[in-house]
Amino acid sequence: MTSRAQLLLSHAPVFQGASSADLRPLAALGVFRVLRRGEHLFRMGDPLETLFVVSSGSVRVYRLARGGTRELTLHVEGPRQLVAGLAAFQSQAMAPASAVALQTPTEVLCLPAAAVRERVFGTPALAGAVIAYFARRQAELLARMEGLVFSELGERLAAYLLEHAATGPYALPTNSELAALLGTVPELISRKLGEFYRLNLIHLERRTVRLSDPAELARLAGRNREG
Amino acid sequence: MTSRAQLLLSHAPVFQGASSADLRPLAALGVFRVLRRGEHLFRMGDPLETLFVVSSGSVRVYRLARGGTRELTLHVEGPRQLVAGLAAFQSQAMAPASAVALQTPTEVLCLPAAAVRERVFGTPALAGAVIAYFARRQAELLARMEGLVFSELGERLAAYLLEHAATGPYALPTNSELAALLGTVPELISRKLGEFYRLNLIHLERRTVRLSDPAELARLAGRNREG
DNA sequence: CGGTGAGTTGACACCGGTCAAAGACCGTGG
């Protein structure tokens, strides 16, 4: 029999390449949990002995900075993505970030970290898949870091728009959420969006955005990288 | 018998907790290599099928940004530290950064990535040690990222000085190297150091720094995080 | 003694953050 949990795990990138025989015992340990928007899975500093795989909805992983006055969104994880991946693979780990549901409902599969560790470390195919996944994630984090440090807000926003609205109309999140993603404050998001609109780069209507001039946006987003 | 390579590996944090029996086959595959200052282990984008452990000297891992006009130093790895750790655990990985020797001589132990992967994935204790190491590294990277994005140059420089000169006089690297570490340009390093000097926070003589007022520096470094 | 590279310093522009006020949107409850 193939349980819901196993179906989810077999499609999770973190276990890409693992056989279904390897995954079955893990899936058996899983418990589903449903969250409403705003409910936290955990907060920075909490002891973490559970690993989460998003089943539906989405989870925002973020850190507080500047004494709580600012926050930085590290990832927004959708279905099949892992939350708290790395931390759960250390024993007695403290959460290095907070995780909160973005949608109602958001369903996550909860797995006991100790058991998962034992299973993963004892199964070469799983260990390989997990480490490769973390390597990819770290590379993404690096790229993000570089963008935040070296590129200007306009570039970051253009890149964001290209990534999310390239294929069609896209409902923007609130300016606060965008600001947390792009490492700035809501006011500046508002200004830059307005600027893009006046330049006819995007079309905006009731928080729904369409790209009018993707080529120019791409130029803006990549300008400083190609030297 | 205990080879030099095995001695090095047994003290490397990445393999912390692994038994010497687990490490022996890995050590047998290692080849030492000596570099002069400025010699590259690899450059961003190179295919990477080797894993390096620093034996003596130090290696700077960095990324180019802004079309090559700026660079960001990710880590400076001293003895027993891993270089290219994560990348080597993916097959067919491209280096996400460049690595260059900082000192003459710098000696590194080179291990074939594929063989290391096989060994590590097949040995639960090793897999656990490696993942725990990556988890720590990712946490460090996160903290660094946050500092670069949210704190001002003065705070970052104060933190750097506290970290490196707390225990006694410390020979500063060049302003360019400091700038790459702290995510800025040499001119600003010069200004801030001068400012700290005029405020009697540090004592400077021929590029050697001593802390005159560590308490005040600590206040500067931490100001925006607390409260 | 000239050359090279690093460090220092000033002037200046600009981006980004802050504060405050006003406007738009959306639910609730009268």
Next chain:
DNA sequence: CCACGGTCTTTGACCGGTGTCAACTCACCG
């Protein structure tokens, strides 16, 4: 149906940090 309150958005004014450019000094070294 409309008034109301809260939240989010927009906009203006202003300030300070940071990056850039250029000139100059200094140490070191042939």
